[in-house]
Every structure is written in structure tokens, then in C-alpha cells.
Amino acid sequence: MTIERRPRLGWAGLFNLSFGFFGIQIGFALQNANMSRIFQSLGTSLDDLPALWVAAPLTGLLVQPVIGHLSDRTWLGRLGRRRPYFLAGAILAAVALFLMPEAPVLLAAALLLWMLDAALNVSMEPFRAFVGDMLDKDQHAAGYGVQTAFIGAGAVVGSIFPWVLEHLGVSNVAPPGQIPDSVRYAFFFGGGALLASVLWTVATTREYSPDQMARFHGAEEGDDGTALRRLAARDPGDGGWWIAAGSAVIVLVAMLDLEKEVLLLGGLLASYGLASAVAVARARAGRAPGMLGHIVGDFGGMPPIMKRLALVQFFSWSALFIMWINTTPVVTRDFFAAPDPASAAFQRGANWVDVLFATYNGVAAISALLLLPFLSRRIGKVRTHVVGLTCGAAGYASFLVIRDPRWLLLSEVGIGIAWSTILAMPYAILASTLPARKLGVYMGLFNVFVVVPQLLVATVMGSIMKRFFPGEPIWTMAFAAATLLLAAFAMLRVREETA
Structure with a gap:
């Protein structure tokens, strides 16, 4: 069979392809900046904030x-x-956003x-695969760059x-137990x-049919046969190790009096072990x-470059989740001297967090369109990502030395550059x-390494802070800086030429 190439898309086509991500990211930004x-x-x-935030990463882990x-196998x-998944997720997410401030x-x-994050993940996950479906390999970097720009915007x-x-006159204060009108x-x-x-992207794009996709990629082996062989070749006892690890975590919670949220981590490890054991047993029986x-077979059969990038993702998203949970308490306590959520100073500090988050996202949008293409052409995608992660580490570390909250805008420049490379470079390296x-299931599995570190932060960080830094959330930024440096070192192990 002759392999055909997809038609190249111009800027209008790239715009339509990813414009839905603009709205999805508005939802994520409102969640990240305002849920605490x-x-x-x-x-x-x-102290209870990390436990409440567990819902978000757990939902992503299960949903993506x-x-x-499912989206790999859907044609409507x-x-x-x-x-179909963009649309269903957008409707549910909109309902959650309408109801959230009335809680x-x-x-x-x-x-x-929980509902909001599940719906946002239902919409978001297929968008990553959508770029790979609709663009030829030589446009993957451009496609993910435009997508990253919309995420930032x-x-x-x-x-x-x-x-x-607030600056237009809408009230930014509310009685205790209520949410400000702003x-x-x-x-x-x-x-x-x-x-x-999302409706714009659904209305302005047309996906390639299964027959067209077959012409783009040629004949491929049946999926069931590949999955059966992978599963049947695995050691039936592998699942037992995961169950043992989960059980050990549960025992440690009791012995060391750790936060009860850590039990969730143990339960997840044990659950994966049980799922793996069941899947292997079915495959060895020929079912x-x-x-x-x-899903279990594909997780074990990830390409080598995906495994190396998974470690980078793990450290990168650990740092990001530390920031999302803790920036509001850090800024309100250490820069506005306002730990009381009912005070006007706390609300001013919380609004300044909105400005800081807008800054790093705006920098990311500009970086994705201007800086990343320039750097990746000259030093390659791997080194570009290393540079971005190092800039982010410097941004986090600066929280410990800055005293004027206005200068935190400079910190957000480094964080924004890191955010742009985190959103674009791993996916551009993987897409081809x-x-x-x-493509859909692998993109979903790759995002497991976005979600698992968030679960670890949500379950473990609270225990660390209570034990060593009670009432001092500023030290979470030191953890975030060190974690991004680990991500940069892990990225040096990735060999772009193997892709």
C-alpha cells in the first residue's frame, strides 16, 4: 500500500485545531488559581488543602x-x-464552573x-492526540506550539x-463562608x-476517517494480538510486587502516623497490582x-523514549502542583501578612496570585510562539527543555529572597518559560x-506521569510541611525549585535522535 501524506495546514487550520484548548485552559486556570x-x-x-486537592489528580489518573x-476506537x-469527547467534557465542565462559586x-x-477536573480531562486528553491525528510529522512541533500558546492565553x-x-468595581470581599462576587x-x-x-473547534474541523488514517499509516497489526502477547509474556508475579508496595505504604502510615491521605497512594499501588495480575491471568488463559x-499491556509496552520522558514529567509536574497548591498561602502570608481568609488583605493577596499566574501563562504563550522555535532549531528540543526547566527552578527559588510582591512578576517570567517547554517539548518529541x-491511549498513559506526582504532592507534602515547617508554606517553593532541577538532569538522559 502506498503511504500518503496529510495535507499541510496553514495558520488558520492550526488555529481551528487547538482553539478549544483556549477555553479548556480558562477552566483549569480558574481552578488552579482560585480553588485554595x-x-x-x-x-x-x-493543613487540609492538599487533601482537598487530591480529587483533581486522582480524577486525571483514572480518566485519561x-x-x-476509547477515543482510539471511536468513530461517530x-x-x-x-x-465527541471534546464536546461532552466541555458541557460537563461548563456546568461545574457555573455551580462551583455557588457551593x-x-x-x-x-x-x-472532582466533577470539574474529570470533565476537563475528558476534553483535554483527546486534544493531544488530535494534533497527531491531523498533522504530518513535519508539522507536529508547530501544532503543539500553537496549542501551548492557546494554553498560555x-x-x-x-x-x-x-x-x-475587582478593578471594574465588582466586590472582592464577602462575609465569612461566602465567595466574593469577583x-x-x-x-x-x-x-x-x-x-x-470547544464548539468552535468542533464546528470548524473535520477529522480523517478510519480509511484515510489507514492510507496515512499503512497496514498495522491487530491491536488485540499485540496486547495479548505483551500480557502473556509478563511474569504473573509482577502484580504481587505492586500489591506489596501498596500494602507497605499503608503500614507505614500507621507506624509513622503520617497523614491519612497517604493511604490513597498505597491503595492506588495495590489497585494497579491487582489490575495487572487480572490482565495477565486473562491473557495467559487466551481470553x-x-x-x-x-491499558495494562500498553503501560508495560511504552517505547523507551517515552519511559525516559516519563521521569522528566514526574519531576516537572511535582514542582507545578506544589506551586498551584501553595502560592496563595505563600503570597498572602509572607508578602501580604494576611493569613486570615476573611480579611481584605488576604483577598488582595489572593488577587495578586491571579496576576502572578496570568503573568507566567502570558510568558508561556509568547515563549511558545517566539522563543521555543528559535531555541529548538539551534540547540534541539532536549536542550531547549533543559533551559526552560532551569529557568523555572530559578523562578521558584527567588520566592525565598524577594520581599516586595511586585518583584514576584520577575519570578513568574522564569516559571512561564518552564511552563512553555513542559507543555510543548515532550509532546513534540513523542508525537512522531x-x-x-x-496515539490516544499512549498520550493518556503519558499523562499518568503528570498525575502521579500531583497525587504524591497532595498526599505527602502536607506531612512533610507539618513535621518540618509548620505554618511556613514559603519552604514549599524551595522544594519546587529542587524538583525542577531534578527534571532538568533527567532530561539530559533523553536522546532526541532516537525518536
Whole structure:
């Protein structure tokens, strides 16, 4: 069979392809910049914030591989392969954004965070594979660069909107137990913007049919046969090691009196071990692998370059999640001297966090379009990512020496450069190496290494801070800086020429 090439897309085509990510990132930015603020306003303590944030990464861990697997196998006529998931996720996320600021109690807010993050993941995960589906290899870097620019632009809008509303006269204070109008209206706007932008991508793009995709990639081996062989070749006892590791974590929680949220980590390790044991047993008995078997088999069969990049992702996203959880308490306590969520100074500090988050996302959007193409052409994608991660580490470390909150804008420049490379470089390196028929599930599995570090931070960081730095959240930024440096060193092990 003659292998055909996809038609090249111009800037309008690249715009339409990723514009939906603009709205999705508005939703993520509102969540990241304001959920700690909402939880504290509804009465939670600083020590309990990591536990409440567990919902977000846990949802991504469960949702992304499943949605990737399903979207690889979906074809709904004119609606296509990935777009049904964009649309369904956008509708549910918009509903969650509309309801979140009206949450009457802390439990309702936590449940809505779970719903919001699940819906955002349903929309987001297929967008990564969508670029690979629609573009030829020589346009992958451009496609992910445009996608990163929309992520940055959407995050700027979502992060800064409460601050803008305050300066337009909308109230930024509220009685104890209530959410300020500036935050409420920002969430309402975010729900509408998310839905509108995803509808734009759904309406202006047409996916390639299964027959067309076959002409682009040639004949490929049946998926069931590959999964069965991978699973049947695995040691049946491998799952037992994961179960033992999970059990050990649970025992350590009891022995060392760790935070109870760490039990979740042990449960996840044991659950993966059980799922692996079941999948291997089914394969050795000659039974069809099913979705569980496919996901477990694909996880064990990741290409080598994906495994090396997974370690980089692990450290990178650990640092990011530390920032998202702790920037509000760090800035309000250490730069505005306002630990009380009911005070006007706390709300001013929280709005300044919105400005800081908008800054790093704006820098990321500019970096993705201007700096990254320049650097990657001259020093390669791997070294470009190393440079970005090092800039981010410097940005985090500067929180410990800066005293004027205005100078934190300079810190966010380094963090923004890191954010742009984290969002673009690993995916640009991977896109040309993954098999087309499994692009969705592999992108979902790759995002496991985005989610697992967030779970570790949410479950373990609270224990560390309580034990060694009680009431001093500023030290979380030192952890974030060190973790990004580890990511940079891990990136030096990646060999771009093997892709």
C-alpha cells in the first residue's frame, strides 16, 4: 500500500485545531488559581488543602487512559473520533464552573472540583492526540506550539479575570463562608468561554476517517494480538510486587502516623497490582484482553523514549502542583501578612496570585510562539527543555529572597518559560514515535506521569510541611525549585535522535 501524506495546514487550520484548548485552559486556570481560595473561604485550614486537592489528580489518573483508549476506537460519522469527547467534557465542565462559586458548603465545593477536573480531562486528553491525528510529522512541533500558546492565553484570561473584575468595581470581599462576587462572576464567564471555544473547534474541523488514517499509516497489526502477547509474556508475579508496595505504604502510615491521605497512594499501588495480575491471568488463559488488558499491556509496552520522558514529567509536574497548591498561602502570608481568609488583605493577596499566574501563562504563550522555535532549531528540543526547566527552578527559588510582591512578576517570567517547554517539548518529541492506532491511549498513559506526582504532592507534602515547617508554606517553593532541577538532569538522559 502506498503511504500518503496529510495535507499541510496553514495558520488558520492550526488555529481551528487547538482553539478549544483556549477555553479548556480558562477552566483549569480558574481552578488552579482560585480553588485554595474557595476552600479557605468555606472554612478549611491550610493543613487540609492538599487533601482537598487530591480529587483533581486522582480524577486525571483514572480518566485519561480510559478516554485515550476509547477515543482510539471511536468513530461517530460526521462528529468523528476525538471531537465527541471534546464536546461532552466541555458541557460537563461548563456546568461545574457555573455551580462551583455557588457551593454552600465545603463538601459541595470538593465534589464539584472532582466533577470539574474529570470533565476537563475528558476534553483535554483527546486534544493531544488530535494534533497527531491531523498533522504530518513535519508539522507536529508547530501544532503543539500553537496549542501551548492557546494554553498560555487561556490561562492568562482565567487567572487574571477576578483581578480585572475587582478593578471594574465588582466586590472582592464577602462575609465569612461566602465567595466574593469577583470570583463568582469569573467562574460564570469561564463556563461560557470554555463551551464556546470547544464548539468552535468542533464546528470548524473535520477529522480523517478510519480509511484515510489507514492510507496515512499503512497496514498495522491487530491491536488485540499485540496486547495479548505483551500480557502473556509478563511474569504473573509482577502484580504481587505492586500489591506489596501498596500494602507497605499503608503500614507505614500507621507506624509513622503520617497523614491519612497517604493511604490513597498505597491503595492506588495495590489497585494497579491487582489490575495487572487480572490482565495477565486473562491473557495467559487466551481470553480477549478487553479495555483493562489493553491499558495494562500498553503501560508495560511504552517505547523507551517515552519511559525516559516519563521521569522528566514526574519531576516537572511535582514542582507545578506544589506551586498551584501553595502560592496563595505563600503570597498572602509572607508578602501580604494576611493569613486570615476573611480579611481584605488576604483577598488582595489572593488577587495578586491571579496576576502572578496570568503573568507566567502570558510568558508561556509568547515563549511558545517566539522563543521555543528559535531555541529548538539551534540547540534541539532536549536542550531547549533543559533551559526552560532551569529557568523555572530559578523562578521558584527567588520566592525565598524577594520581599516586595511586585518583584514576584520577575519570578513568574522564569516559571512561564518552564511552563512553555513542559507543555510543548515532550509532546513534540513523542508525537512522531508513537503508533498512530494507539496515539490516544499512549498520550493518556503519558499523562499518568503528570498525575502521579500531583497525587504524591497532595498526599505527602502536607506531612512533610507539618513535621518540618509548620505554618511556613514559603519552604514549599524551595522544594519546587529542587524538583525542577531534578527534571532538568533527567532530561539530559533523553536522546532526541532516537525518536
